[in-house]
Amino acid sequence: MTLRRIAGVDEAGRGPLAGPVAVAAVILDPARPIAGLGDSKALSEARRGMLEPLIRERALAWHVVLVSAAEIDRLNILRATLEGMARAVHALAPSAEHALVDGNRLPPGLPCPAEALVKGDAREPAIMAASILAKVARDRWMRELDALHPGYGFAVHKGYPTPEHLENLRRLGPCSEHRRSFAPVRACLEAGTPG
Structure with a gap:
């Protein structure tokens, strides 16, 4: 068949x-x-x-x-x-x-x-x-x-860990759409970055 x-x-x-x-x-x-x-x-x-x-x-x-x-x-x-x-x-x-x-x-x-x-x-x-x-x-x-979450540049880098995204993440802290189990986001949370 x-x-x-x-x-x-x-x-x-x-x-x-x-x-x-x-x-x-x-x-x-x-x-x-x-x-x-x-x-x-x-x-x-x-x-x-x-x-x-x-x-x-x-x-x-x-x-x-x-x-x-x-x-x-x-x-x-x-x-x-x-x-x-x-x-x-x-x-x-x-x-x-x-x-x-x-x-x-x-x-x-x-x-x-x-x-x-x-x-x-x-x-x-x-x-x-x-x-x-x-x-x-x-x-x-x-x-x-x-x-919905201006300032991160999602339309440009689509969430990938580009230098621009990492800098915006450090500056703004994670938003609700960030994956908290991923190391760069977790590091921001542990460092007490705003967000």
């Missing part, structure tokens, strides 16, 4: 000090191919922005999950990412018959058989599509957080 509904699963935002980790699952439609897919990290922001609506329009199913900074702090970043992956696959309609997960770990509790693919976001179109949806959704959310 040929598998028909294969979900690609990937995340964006494991490394930042602030904001959620975004996880996406996508089942591409073989009858509606999308040219130009690639690893979201290798594509320009403009290219990702062009591909994202095409993926959402042409895919058989897709779902994006944002796992909050508070949940990341409670679970740890790896467990939070794996939990988000399982939620995204569970939410697909129609459901996946198989999942291809970027990386070397499979989330527990998936509703279908699955395979972990190291560097899958450079090898498998469904994972590429998931990586693009996750990255675009997370970047969009970080721009919204920039308006």
Whole structure:
């Protein structure tokens, strides 16, 4: 029997000090191919922005999950990412018959058989599509957080530990969107930085 509904699963935002980790699952439609897919990290922001609506329009199913900074702090970043992956696959309609997960770990509790693919976001179109949806959704959310928490520069660095972000973190102290379990944020808290 040929598998028909294969979900690609990937995340964006494991490394930042602030904001959620975004996880996406996508089942591409073989009858509606999308040219130009690639690893979201290798594509320009403009290219990702062009591909994202095409993926959402042409895919058989897709779902994006944002796992909050508070949940990341409670679970740890790896467990939070794996939990988000399982939620995204569970939410697909129609459901996946198989999942291809970027990386070397499979989330527990998936509703279908699955395979972990190291560097899958450079090898498998469904994972590429998931990586693009996750990255675009997370970047969009970080721009919204920039308006809610001015001064940190979230719209520019998206929460990653750039020199600008680290300086703003030291100056302003952590906001509610900072991951308190991450060392630079924890150091600010221990130093009694405002926030």
